[in-house]
Amino acid sequence: MRLAGKIAIVTGAARGFGEGIARTFAREGARLVLADLDAAGVARLAAEIGAQAAAVAADVSRGPDVEAIVAAALARFGGIDIVVNNAGTTHRNRPMLEVDEDIFDRVYAVNVKSLYWMARATVPVLRAQGRGGSIINIGSTGGIRPRPGLVWYNGSKAAVNVIGMCMASELAADNIRVNSVCPVIGETGLVEEFMGMKNTPAAREKFIAGIPLRRMSTPADVANACLWLAEDSSSFITGILLPVDGGRCA
Numbered sequence: 446m447r448l449a450g451k452i453a454i455v456t457g458a459a460r461g462f463g464e465g466i467a468r469t470f471a472r473e474g475a476r477l478v479l480a481d482l483d484a485a486g487v488a489r490l491a492a493e494i495g496a497q498a499a500a501v502a503a504d505v506s507r508g509p510d511v512e513a514i515v516a517a518a519l520a521r522f523g524g525i526d527i528v529v530n531n532a533g534t535t536h537r538n539r540p541m542l543e544v545d546e547d548i549f550d551r552v553y554a555v556n557v558k559s560l561y562w563m564a565r566a567t568v569p570v571l572r573a574q575g576r577g578g579s580i581i582n583i584g585s586t587g588g589i590r591p592r593p594g595l596v597w598y599n600g601s602k603a604a605v606n607v608i609g610m611c612m613a614s615e616l617a618a619d620n621i622r623v624n625s626v627c628p629v630i631g632e633t634g635l636v637e638e639f640m641g642m643k644n645t646p647a648a649r650e651k652f653i654a655g656i657p658l659r660r661m662s663t664p665a666d667v668a669n670a671c672l673w674l675a676e677d678s679s680s681f682i683t684g685i686l687l688p689v690d691g692g693r694c695a
Contacts, residue, residue, distance in 0.1 A: 446472075446473045446474030447473040447474070447672060447676045447678075448470055448473040448474045448475035448527075448672070448675060448676060449473070449474035449475075450474070451470075451474070451475045451476070451526040451527055451675070452475065452476045452477075452478075452518060452522045452523070452524050452525055452526050452527070453470050453475045453476070453477050453478070453525075453526065453527035453528070453529065453675065454477075454478045454480065454514060454515070454518055454525060454527070454528045454529065454563075454567070455467045455470065455477060455478075455479055455480070455529045455531060456480045456481070456503075456505050456514070456529065456530055456531050456532035456559070456563075457480075457481055457505075457531040457532030457533060457583075458477075458479035458480060458481050458487055458490060458531070459479075459481035459482075459483040459486030459487040459489075459490060460481075460483070460486060460633070460634055461631070461633035461634055461635070461664060462531055462583060462628065462631065462633060462664050462667045462668070463479075463481070463529075463531040463532070464490060464664060465663070465664025465665055465667060465668040466529055466531060466664070466667065466668045466671050467479050467490060467494065467498070468490075468494070468668070469665070469668035469669065469671070469672055470527075470668075470671075470672065470675070471494045471495075471497060471498060473672060473676075475497070475527070475675075476497045476498070476521075476522045477491075477494065477497060477498040477499070478498075478499050478501060478514060478517050478518040478521065478522070479491050479494075479498055479499065479500050479501070480500075480501045480502075480503045480505065480514045480532070481500075481502070481503070481532070482502070482503070482504050482505075482532075483502075484500075484502035487500040487501070487502065488500045488502075499517055499518075499521045499522075501513060501514050501517045505530075505532045505555060505559035505562065505563070506551075506554035506555050506558055506559055506562075507562070508562045508565070508566075511559070511562040511563050511565075511566050512562075512566050514563075514566070515566040515567055515570065519570070524570070524574055525567055525570050525571060525574070525578065526576070526578050526579065527578065527579045527580075527581070527675045528563060528567050528578070528579070528580045528581070529581045529583070529671055529675075530559060530560055530563055530580070530581070530582045530583060530605075531583045532555060532559060533555060533556050533583060534551060534552055534555045534556065534635075535552060535595065535598040535635055535638050535639060536548045536549070536552055536595070536597055536598055536638070537638045537641055538594040538595055538638065538639055538640055538641025539594060539641055540594070541596035541597065544596075544597055549597050552597055552598055552601050553597075553601050553604075556598075556601040556602065556604070556605060557601050557604045557605060557608070560582060560605065560608055564580075564612065567580070568616065568619075568621065571619065571621050572619050572621075576620075577619065577620030577621055577622070578620075578621045578622070579621075579622045579623075579624075579674060579675050579679075580609075580612065580616075580621065580622065580623040580624075581623075581624055581625070581626060581671050581674050581675060582605050582606075582608070582609045582623070582624070582625045582626070583605075583625070583626055583627075583628070583667070584602050584605040584606040584609065584625040584626065584627040584686060585598075585599070585602035585605070585606075585627050585628060586627050586628065586629045586688055586690045586693050586694050587599035587602050587603075588600075588601075588602035588603035588604075588605060588606045588627065589603075589606065589627060589686065589688065589694050590693065590694050591603075594641055595639065602627075605625060606625050606627065606686050609623050609624060609625040609684070609686070610623075610625075610684045610686070613683040613684030614684060617683060617684075622674075622679075622680070622682065622683035623683060623684065624674045624679075624682060624683060624684065624685050624686075624687060625685070625686045625687065626667060626670045626671055626674065626687050626689055627686050627687060627688045627689065627690065627694075628662040628666070628667050628688075628689045628690065629656055629661065629662050629688070629689070629690035629691060629693045630652050630661050630662065631661050631662040631663065631664070631666075631667070632661050632662070632663050632664070633664070636661070640652060649661070655693060656690065656691040656692065656693050657691055657692030657693070657695065658691030658692055659691070660691060662689050662690065662691070666689050667689055670687055670689050674687070
């Protein structure tokens with residue numbers, strides 16, 4: 446198993462990409478702390494995975510909640526090897542001036558400030574353990590090749606992408622690798638928000654038309670990319686933006 450003996454934190458784990466990552470990591474032998482704002486959903490997933498998973502109800506935009514996630518990993522499993530900053534949100538696809546301040550603030554708190562809180566909580570642990578680690582941020586192709594209608598979301602994901610590269614440079618001396626996985630629009634519960642319309646065949650075609658491999662990303666696609674960045678075979682890989690996009694950014 447590719448992650449045997451590894452301890453991983455996955456945020457936003459109750460559904461979508463996060464659930465796919467959690468199930469893939471569990472299959473490959475990782476012990477998991479799964480965090481999500483949806484307490485019932487993340488508890489359900491942890492129960493399905495079994496004794497190798499623990500659930501924490503948490504809002505990653507709040508420092509004390511993130512500290513509780515890390516404390517759970519230390520108490521239950523005794524350490525941390527992998528951190529997947531997957532939790533994210535968006536505003537509905539619409540003209541930029543129609544996004545109100547509260548929604549803007551929430552997008553940046555969840556997508557960007559959560560990285561600040563998680564770094565403060567996990568980097569000292571990873572350094573103290575002395576065995577390095579892998580931090581994987583879920584960015585977006587929207588932070589590389591943005592479309593109109595998601596201006597503020599795309600900006601938040603551009604921040605995620607750049608923060609990951611900066612973290613990689615600063616933490617390399619500690620053998621802590623930091624990479625970003627950047628999916629194109631995906632088969633998740635947020636798809637209609639990203640589209641700004643009902644998820645109909647015609648709407649899907651509009652978005653798929655810009656993807657050379659002619660489909661959306663899936664949780665399995667994202668999970669497989671994260672698995673490679675989490676395992677030891679990618680030990681010389683840090684600071685990259687890995688598009689999982691069917692050629693969208695080519």
